[in-house]
Amino acid sequence: xxxxxxxxxxxxxxxxxxxxxxxxxxxxxxxxxxxxxxxxxxxxxxxxxxxxxxxxxxxxxxxxxxxxxxxxxxxxxxxxxxxxxxxxxxxxxxxxxxxxxxxxxxxxxxxxxxxxxxxxxxxxxxxxxxxxxxxxxxxxxxxxxxxxxxxxxxxxxxxxxxxxxxxxxxxxxxxxxxxxxxxxxxxxxxxxxxxxxxxxxxxxxxxxxxxxxxxxxxxxxxxxxxxxxxxxxxxxxxxxxxxxxxxxxxxxxxxxxxxxxxxxxxxxxxxxxxxxxxxxx
Amino acid sequence: xxxxxxxxxxxxxxxxxxxxxxxxxxxxxxxxxxxxxxxxxxxxxxxxxxxxxxxxxxxxxxxxxxxxxxxxxxxxxxxxxxxxxxxxxxxxxxxxxxxxxxxxxxxxxxxxxxxxxxxxxxxxxxxxxxxxxxxxxxxxxxxxxxxxxxxxxxxxxxxxxxxxxxxxxxxxxxxxxxxxxxxxxxxxxxxxxxxxxxxxxxxxxxxxxxxxxxxxxxxxxxxxxxxxxxxxxxxxxxxxxxxxxxxxxxxxxxxxxxxxxxxxxxxxxxxxxxxxxxxxxxxxxxxxxxxxxxxxxxxxxxxxxxxxxxxxxxxxxxxxxxxxxxxxxxxxxxxxxxxxxxxxxxxxxxxxxxxxxxxxxxxxxx
Amino acid sequence: xxxxxxxxxxxxxxxxxxxxxxxxxxxxxxxxxxxxxxxxxxxxxxxxxxxxxxxxxxxxxxxxxxxxxxxxxxxxxxxxxxxxxxxxxxxxxxxxxxxxxxxxxxxxxxxxxxxxxxxxxxxxxxxxxxxxxxxxxxxxxxxxxxxxxxxxxxxxxxxxxxxxxxxxxxxxxxxxxxxxxxxxxxxxxxxxxxxxxxxxxxxxxxxxxxxxxxxxxxxxxxxxxxxxxxxxxxxxxxxxxxxxxxxxxxxxxxxxxxxxxx
Numbered sequence: 009x010x011x012x013x014x015x016x017x018x019x020x021x022x023x024x025x026x027x028x029x030x031x032x033x034x035x036x037x038x039x040x041x042x043x044x045x046x047x048x049x050x051x052x053x054x055x056x057x058x059x060x061x062x063x064x065x066x067x068x069x070x071x072x073x074x075x076x077x078x079x080x081x082x083x084x085x086x087x088x089x090x091x092x093x094x095x096x097x098x099x100x101x102x103x104x105x106x107x108x109x110x111x112x113x114x115x116x117x118x119x120x121x122x123x124x125x126x127x128x129x130x131x132x133x134x135x136x137x138x139x140x141x142x143x144x145x146x147x148x149x150x151x152x153x154x155x156x157x158x159x160x161x162x163x164x165x166x167x168x169x170x171x172x173x174x175x176x177x178x179x180x181x182x183x184x185x186x187x188x189x190x191x192x193x194x195x196x197x198x199x200x201x202x203x204x205x206x207x208x209x210x211x212x213x214x215x216x217x218x219x220x221x222x223x224x225x226x227x228x229x230x231x232x233x234x235x236x237x238x239x240x241x242x243x244x245x246x247x248x249x250x251x252x253x254x255x256x257x258x259x260x261x262x263x264x265x266x267x268x269x270x271x272x273x274x275x276x277x278x279x280x281x282x283x284x285x286x287x288x289x
Numbered sequence: 290x291x292x293x294x295x296x297x298x299x300x301x302x303x304x305x306x307x308x309x310x311x312x313x314x315x316x317x318x319x320x321x322x323x324x325x326x327x328x329x330x331x332x333x334x335x336x337x338x339x340x341x342x343x344x345x346x347x348x349x350x351x352x353x354x355x356x357x358x359x360x361x362x363x364x365x366x367x368x369x370x371x372x373x374x375x376x377x378x379x380x381x382x383x384x385x386x387x388x389x390x391x392x393x394x395x396x397x398x399x400x401x402x403x404x405x406x407x408x409x410x411x412x413x414x415x416x417x418x419x420x421x422x423x424x425x426x427x428x429x430x431x432x433x434x435x436x437x438x439x440x441x442x443x444x445x446x447x448x449x450x451x452x453x454x455x456x457x458x459x460x461x462x463x464x465x466x467x468x469x470x471x472x473x474x475x476x477x478x479x480x481x482x483x484x485x486x487x488x489x490x491x492x493x494x495x496x497x498x499x500x501x502x503x504x505x506x507x508x509x510x511x512x513x514x515x516x517x518x519x520x521x522x523x524x525x526x527x528x529x530x531x532x533x534x535x536x537x538x539x540x541x542x543x544x545x546x547x548x549x550x551x552x553x554x555x556x557x558x559x560x561x562x563x564x565x566x567x568x569x570x571x572x573x574x575x576x577x578x579x580x581x582x583x584x585x586x587x588x589x590x591x592x593x594x595x596x597x598x599x600x601x602x603x604x605x606x607x608x609x610x611x612x613x614x615x616x617x618x619x620x621x622x623x624x625x626x627x628x629x630x631x632x633x634x635x636x637x638x639x640x641x642x643x644x645x646x647x648x649x650x651x652x653x654x655x
Numbered sequence: 656x657x658x659x660x661x662x663x664x665x666x667x668x669x670x671x672x673x674x675x676x677x678x679x680x681x682x683x684x685x686x687x688x689x690x691x692x693x694x695x696x697x698x699x700x701x702x703x704x705x706x707x708x709x710x711x712x713x714x715x716x717x718x719x720x721x722x723x724x725x726x727x728x729x730x731x732x733x734x735x736x737x738x739x740x741x742x743x744x745x746x747x748x749x750x751x752x753x754x755x756x757x758x759x760x761x762x763x764x765x766x767x768x769x770x771x772x773x774x775x776x777x778x779x780x781x782x783x784x785x786x787x788x789x790x791x792x793x794x795x796x797x798x799x800x801x802x803x804x805x806x807x808x809x810x811x812x813x814x815x816x817x818x819x820x821x822x823x824x825x826x827x828x829x830x831x832x833x834x835x836x837x838x839x840x841x842x843x844x845x846x847x848x849x850x851x852x853x854x855x856x857x858x859x860x861x862x863x864x865x866x867x868x869x870x871x872x873x874x875x876x877x878x879x880x881x882x883x884x885x886x887x888x889x890x891x892x893x894x895x896x897x898x899x900x901x902x903x904x905x906x907x908x909x910x911x912x913x914x915x916x917x
Contacts, residue, residue: 012738013735016731016732016734016735016797017731017732017735017736017740017743017826017875019728019732020728020729020731020750021732021733023728023791023794023795024750024753026794027766027791027794027795028750028753028754028757028795028798029668029750030762030769031757031762031764031765031766031769032757032761032762032764032765032767033755034769034848035757035761035765053682057913059647059648070898070903082906085666085667085670088663088666088667088885089663092659092660092663092664092666092667093659093660093663094660094663094664095665098667099906101884102670102783103846103849103904104849104897104900104901104904105674105897106428106845106849107849107852107853107896108849108853108893108896108897108900109674110853111850111853111855111856111857111896112720112853112893113857114732114857115878115885115887116678116681116874116878116885116889116892117876118682119517119518119885119886119889120677120678120680120889121519122512122518122521123521123524123677123680123681123683123684123886124677124680126521126522126523126681127522127523128521128523128678129521129581129680130676130679130683131680135730136773151714152510152511152512154706163672163673163674163677166670167674168800168850169802171804171850172708172803172804172807172846172847174799174846175804175807175810175811175846176807176810176811176845178811178842179807179810191698193750195659198847209817210807213803216752217752217755217799217803218750219838220799221753221755223755224757224758226758227859228748230513231512231513233510233511233512234465234466234511234512234513236646244815248679251839257806263757263758266758267757270752270755271749272751274748274749275754276750278745282691334876334879336879336880339882357866359863359866360863360872361876361879362863362864362875362876362879363863370764371864374764374767374768374864375767378767380777380781380785381866382767382865382866383780383783383784384863488794515878515879516880516882517878517881517882517883517885518879519882519887520882520883521684521882536880537880537882540880540882541882542880543688543690544687544688544690545690554868
């Protein structure tokens, strides 16, 4: 490693230390500080209460559901738009829109879905009219539920997937599919033996990104199902904001828990990817 | 620093000797505040108690002072947090004054986050609404009421008990998270009182049972009720402080038609308090702000925003309240029935409600 | 391949339905401010407020600044990691996941405590210092996306060969990065830039706690007490972000056509 190399990485590391790592360490230390200001493991122990465990569990479920569904649908959409021989304008429109939609979250998004699929939402009402005459709520659908939340989360998960996987799909050179079809491979065989394996590391990486994105998201869930959803960020905010519960140490412990879980997701991804990349440069 | 202390000390002495003149703030404070030239406030939405007009009035009266408004959407807890996070920071992120729920006063005093100050109109503030040492003091109150979208709700509920009726299926929401928001917690408390609970933890428990029943009957909608959700129809009935409900109703301007109903079976009043941060970068501006708020002008400014100022009785006795303002407020007879929970009762109920909301009401998203 | 083309159109159409549906519902609601008929008054109310223009300009400027700083931080690092120090990759990737795990509220509390008026780097004391802090916070928030976008872009070009060729021709590293690598990954960089801009325009927590007049803060204030204006504002912010991104895309047309896009 030459000096020049370190110089290139220096801005990144400096930035990371000053503006990411130190505040995080601050936080991690806070997890071990009790109300009285002394070192304690009580906050970590407090994480074991049923309420908090169930809140972590539902956070994981919501994040996983929206990450998997978002990744899948995003991949399909990206493939259709990029390799589906659609006009170039379609692709650029979709990419621009994805950039915008991937950050359309929080109260505006929650309200948009309420206005669409809520009990008095536009789509709900339209579906009740002729020629559909289908009341989705009578058939068990409820926007203010786990799957309703997942559907809402997909609004920013799918575009994120599209944006991030697009360059990777671009990297699937035309020459490869041409060579494969020359050798007699069907499209399915192409995807099975060439396309998906090449995309696999990127897919996993983006999946873990989507998971972390959903795990930390709070504004949308709060705005949609505010008083009935007990995901970790809501709990964390309640502790750290100190409005009523005021146990910042516990809040820090919750955040520490979040870091551990997302770090685990990342480790899994790294392991799988290193294996997959062995034959890829 | 010492000079400022001496100035404020002499100003206080001046105040103590001139309690009869409720008119303007002592000149010494005005001068010191103008020199500081800035006041940082937090969590004051312009539509809450007419704070927009109150702030404008302050700016007009003391043009040398810029008012720096932080985070209008903050909750009481956020304000306390802002003081804590900004200890040692004299930049514009540090709040000088806070306006928080009653129960935050004693804990803030204990945590040494606020400093005492007694405004010139101190004596006309009821004793039950202020700290004897002057650390915090009640500023206004309102009662818990319903905001009802008349276009969607043909037969508005008149009492808490009414809410359980099947005709209100999928219509009722709280206007905050009951694990965090004071407004939502007091809604639960009021429902508990209406269900026959005794003041304190018992009303908290009965309130939780009330909402558990409401949820089981599908009358309760777990969304956080806002003006938009009331108008759109997801939560045509929300529980708010009367001043918020009235402000939202005015904001609708007839679309949708809405009314504010104070439920007759339990009228719970909520008092908010003012305090000066112990780390306030602009102490004199903060004191001037307090003097303004507790002057007749400031108090009536709140009244115009539908909040009952803490010196309401004193102002009424001296005939200072304009008749047209009085006419816009809800029926005073209801306010006569208002229950002011004590600090202990609030604390006990809050403890029960925030800790047990999830397990009792079971409004958990499946 | 006829069948696949039909499928592509079907998928695209379904996508359009899903993504435009909520937007149409929001627009519909925002137009209903009066009892009868549709009206643009909600939009008028919003646009006429001077705070609207001020906060929007502020956020756009901060957004551009965040993109530039982000590129300065990420591109050299991604380049060097790919080329010379692959052993640092896990470290860097873990760092880029940090912003997704640390809730913004923790980040900003950390910043306020570390960079307030009584610290070594009193950034919060002045307006420009706080603006800098806000920009850096946004760079941090956008870091995962920026890094992944740039990394994916680098993955698709042959960095090794390009660098060696440039070296042989006598180019120094900064030149290589600026004039060879960057133009080749411009598409990927743009997607990172898109995301940064979108993040900045809608962001609320950090801007409000640092007390900066950002657009997200303004949106939240309007949303607290009004019924129809928030919907109008959501639509407007959506359109504005789209326009800003459209302009970035337009600039991309002037970038040299690269292998990756063929």
